[in-house]
Amino acid sequence: MSETRELDATSVEGLPRANGELVFEQPWESRAFGLAAALADQGLFTWKDFQDGLIAEVAADDSQPGEYRYYERWLGALEGLLLERGVVSVADIDDRADVLCHRPAGHDHRHEHDHEH
């Protein structure tokens, strides 16, 4: 059922499944999950705070049937808390997302140089 396997980054077949299906549909979902779990564990916010944000995000969802994405709601709740606590700003996130968007494929080093925005 939940045997431990080596992760094979190149093959979807190699990803672990619970009862035959992937727990995360896309890799970023697992990162968003891990961020919220780790930050709550470190005490940056309480799990209750996160859950309240998640409930509000889920309630505000207006996606069409079949297009609902739970971890987008999750990410929204996480962003909301981090913005509210002043840990990051909207500009921080958007600027970095913009950089990532224009980063050439295969480029995975992290900011050895400054970018002009």
Add this chain to the structure above:
Amino acid sequence: MTADPRAADRPPAALRAQALEELLTERGVVKTEVLDGFINRYVNDVGPLNGAKVVAKAWVDPDYRSRLLEDGTGAIKELGYAGPQGEHIVVLENTREIHNLVVCTLCSCYPWPVLGLPPNWYKDPAYRARAVREPRKLLAEMGLSLDDDVDIKVWDSSAENRYFVLPLRPEGSEGLSEEELAALVTRDAMVGVAAVEVSS
């Protein structure tokens, strides 16, 4: 640039998630290894097999079963399973007369220590709405047809209570060991959308 974090023109989720991770690790708010550790734990180590062991023990050990129904979190911790989203686990016992079904209409919360992370259908708006509105029909569509004389009780999980179903021990499982029994128990049975069956 708007100050509204929910602006419609914000970057796609995959980019925002990566941006957040980079910013937080660069600023020392969280370490990559810690993050990887949480993800690995919930993807590889914590899963429905934990819950299956709890169920199998409850089937063979009446004292454990009593403790489990009395104090779910405590009895589950006896087997070494604890952690976030496991603080208030309430165990619901299926009987010939009552079938329990678990949903979380508000935020898809789920008893992580015993079941791992929730499957997609559990988080789907259709499941969340229909489990409450028409559980018998939903269960039939998911492959579990219950007799009309079985009452269905629907339990809406919350921050206060995480529900976990103790399924009926299947007929024909009398000679099986605890370990063999655990292998029969599925995640779906512990959410209440399936019955446990002896594999043929």
